[in-house]
Amino acid sequence: MAENNHPLALVRAARGMTGVDLAREICAAAERRGLRSGVDKQRVRKWEVTGVTPDRESQEYIAEVFGVPLENVDAGSWPSWLPDVGVVPLGPASTVPALREALRASMDRSRRTVLSAISGTALITLAGAWATTDAWPEVTERVQGKTIGEDLVVLLEETSARLTTLATQERQHTAALIDAHLATVTDLIADGRYSPALGVRLHALAASLSQTVAWHRFDHGHHGEAGRFWIAGLHSAHAGADHDMGAALLSDLAYQASWRGDPRTAAQILERALTRTRHPAARSLLHLRLARALAPQGERRRTLRALSAAEHLLGVPTPDPVPAWCSWLSEADLAVDSGQSLNDLGDTRRAHQLIEEGQILLPPSRDKTRGVFLAYRARTHLDLEEPDLAAVAAAQSLELAQRIGAPRCVELVRGLVPRFKTFRDAEGVPELLAKAAA
Incomplete structure (x- = not known):
């Protein structure tokens, strides 16, 4: 059976x-409006397969189902x-x-193939909507459902x-x-039924948990899933009018874009995120990530300006x-x-x-970051044609x-393997290649 690629499908x-x-x-x-709709699965099939266009009323119902504001x-x-x-538009x-x-x-x-389909254009549009739209009064008193208490x-x-x-x-086990x-x-x-104050806390918790889940998926290479959880967290933060948390989630989406070789999208997302970020530490992190997105594009002046702002x-x-989401940011991260x-x-x-310098400054408790820093160090050793030192750093990172x-750190090291193969006779390189292939 041929795959149905109609946007609605x-x-x-x-x-x-x-x-x-x-x-x-x-x-x-339709019933929520006191009306009736005759849409059934055959009508849906006509829209998706034979190219029939739904009437205006049906399109409005479809928009409601998918959370699209009627003005769109x-x-x-x-x-x-x-x-x-995967991109639910911001809206009530x-x-x-x-x-x-x-x-x-x-x-x-x-559905992994579908899950990887979020485009850079869609993410930039979402970031623009967040930057220019005030939160809707979504976190209000709920008077229906089972009561949710403080405890x-x-x-x-x-x-x-x-x-x-x-x-x-x-x-890794949780x-x-x-x-x-x-x-x-x-x-x-x-x-649930809850007060506005508890509603704000529930939305804040949803944003924080979404961010944590997203990073777990990202670390394991499930990029489509990670993007959707970051987007879900953005909705939660926006509903609670937490602009710094919203900027954090956009920043994470930008980081993912940079990681996947799309620094242009990353920079555009971060520029929009910076328009509403307020806390100095939060702004520092966003400027640092902006520098990381600008540098691969050869934007020297803008990169140095972003690094200066971050510092x-x-x-x-x-x-x-x-x-909490940027409390880990330190001089070590700035240096690296x-x-x-x-x-x-x-x-x-x-x-x-x-x-x-950054590796020296890093607290002992941040093992995952240390592994990433060691992989970065291996890369610069290779750039300086010091393969023996690069092999030591890469082996430490891998172990x-x-x-x-x-696994994301393992991926970084394995990404260096082709470069190490040009130095097969250097001290420590054969052992590293064997470990990376295991």
Whole structure:
């Protein structure tokens, strides 16, 4: 059977919906307006397979099903207004659809090809919408559903914090628990009865858990899933009017874009994220990531300006507590990422010095970051044609990553293997190649 690539079919499949499911949801949308719709699975098939255009009313119902604001619906341009697969547009009551989209996608790994389809254009558009749109009054008093009390929210907050702050070596075993916490919080937001204050805390918890889940997926190479969880967290943070957290999630999406070789998209996302970021430490991290996105593009002046801003902001005193998502940022990270940026600009010797300095400054507790830094150090040793020293750093990185369960770090080292093969006779290189191939 030929694959159905119609935009409606792709969006429907990404939501885990059959044609029958979509028809049922459309009819329910009509009923909420006191109207009736005659849409059934045969009508959905006509839209997706034979090219029939839904009438204006049906398009409005489809928009409601997928969380698209009505002002974005242009009936004459069907189906171009449909959301990109995996990107639920920001809008009233969009938090739960975004969270459930991420959770559904994660449960069905067989859709991996579809899950990788979020485009840079869609992410830039989402970042632009976040930067220019105030939060809707989504976090209001809920008067229907089962009552949610303070004790339950406190329990979820405390256990989630405990799970996400475990050492990396232990955290590799907690992914299923964190997923379950996020699913529980999503159901509470959707179906519970709670005060506005508890609603804000539930949305903040959903944003934080989404970010943690996303990084776990990213570290394991599940980029489509990671992107959806970051997007879901963005919806949650936006609903709670937490601009710094929203900027954090956009920054993570930008980091992923840089990692996957799309620094142009990363830079555009970060430029939009910086428009609403307030805390100096948060702005420092975003400027540092902006430098990392600009440097591969050869933007020397802008890169140095971003690095200067990151360095200045990191030391700015403020009475406000540092957001938890960037509390780890330190002089070590500044040094290493500055080094990486300078290396991309061709200043290899200075880059290597900064990476070595950062590795020395890094606290012992940050094992995963140490593994990444060692891989960066191996790269600059290779750039300086010091393969024996590069092999030592790469072997240390690989051993550490395998011990603590950090597959992204393993990927970094294995990405250097082709370069090591040109130095097969150098001391330590044959042993490294054998370890990397194991």
